[in-house]
Amino acid sequence: MSDLSAFLSRFSIALYTLIALVAFAANSVLCRMALSTQQITPLIDPSSFTAIRLIAGALVLWLLMLLRTTKTNTTNLTSRGSLFAAGLLFTYAVTFSYAYVLLDTATGALILFAAVQISMMLISYFQGHRLTLLEWIGALLAFSGFAYLVLPGVSAPSITGLVLMSISGCAWGGYTLLGKKSVNPLFDTGYNFIRSIPLVALMILVVWILPQLTSTPQTTVLSVKGVWLAVLSGAIASGIGYALWYQALRGLTSTHAAVLQLTVPVIAAVGGILFLDEVISFHLSVSAGIIFVGIALVIFAKAHPVSKPTQ
Structure with a gap:
């Protein structure tokens, strides 16, 4: 690979990563605005x-896949993605949405990506990856x-919200690690969204239809603004954002992918300030600086695989 090609490859990975991280934070802001x-x-x-979020994401990705297949002779498309990845998605x-009823933007993002880091690093550790001292x-x-960022300035979160968002983070950590194996990010992401639709139908049956059959109070709430927020979250921040994230993962190690996602709570907190009238604090600025320094050390550290001693 020429120097120019290598530079363009690194630049595209950096760009995809940046857009994806902003999309992750946008999901937190949009969800909190709606719920x-x-x-x-x-x-x-x-x-x-x-x-609405998952269906909108599936529709947008399906349209993009249709445009892509008219230009290439891609075969066996239905083999893309997996049922397991769709289940994690x-x-x-679903746990992300229910958690954000009980948590504010910054707290939810912090819990989510703490669970992401723990799950990804534990899985990577058991798969044999070891960190260097600088990492x-x-x-x-x-x-x-x-x-x-979370301890001094954020009040103790709801236990139910904490558990739900922790489950959400572990599921996302697993989904991210599966993305490391993706050879066609757009189609893998698209079919993961499409395969999640039966689970959406089951949820609708339980949450929307079952109360009517059992004469329990109906909890469905819909407004035009709420629907549009869900569509934006699904079509743009989730569908396109996750496809770009799968693309970026091809050039990132699992450790780098885990630590980079620590920027999302900071971005989400800024989004909460801009769109939800949250007040900026000094400790937010300081914590952001600490996080970015730590990320820089991990990214620029040279990884040296640790070989297991021979018997």
Whole structure:
């Protein structure tokens, strides 16, 4: 590979990563805007938000796949993605929505990506990946900034919200690691979204139809603004954002992918300030600086594989 080709490849990976991280943060902001209980009535209920989000993402990705297949002779497209990845995607999305009824933007993003880091690093460790000393220092520094952001200035979260968002983060960590094996990010992401639709239908049956059959109170809430927020979250921030993330993962190690996602709570917190009238604080600025220094150390550290001693 020529120097120019190598540079363009690194640049594209960096660009895809940046857009994907912003998309992750946008999901937190859009979801919280739609589901916030600080309003007299939420704009939409969690199950409706999840259903519209996943269906919108599937439709947009399906259209992009149609455009792509007219230009290439791609065969056996239905082998892309997997049922397991679709299950992780649905689990992430539904627990994410229900958690954001109980958590604010910054707290939800912090819990989500703490669970992402723990799950990804544990899985990578058991798969044999070992960190160098500089990577350990950078990761610990990034986690220190992460802890500084959440502990002093954010009130204790709802236990139910904490559990739901932790499940969501673990599901997303697994989904991200599966993306490392993707050879066609657009089609893998698209078919993962499409395969999640039966699970969406099951959720609709349970949440929307079952109350009517059992004479229990109906909890469905829909408004035009709430629907549009869900569509934006699904079509742009989720569908396109996740496809770009799978593309970026081809050039990132699992450790780099895990630590880079620590920037998302910071971006989400800024989004909360801009769109949800949250007040900026000094400790947010300091923690952001600590996180970015830690990430820089991890990225620029040279990884040296640790070989297991021979018997």
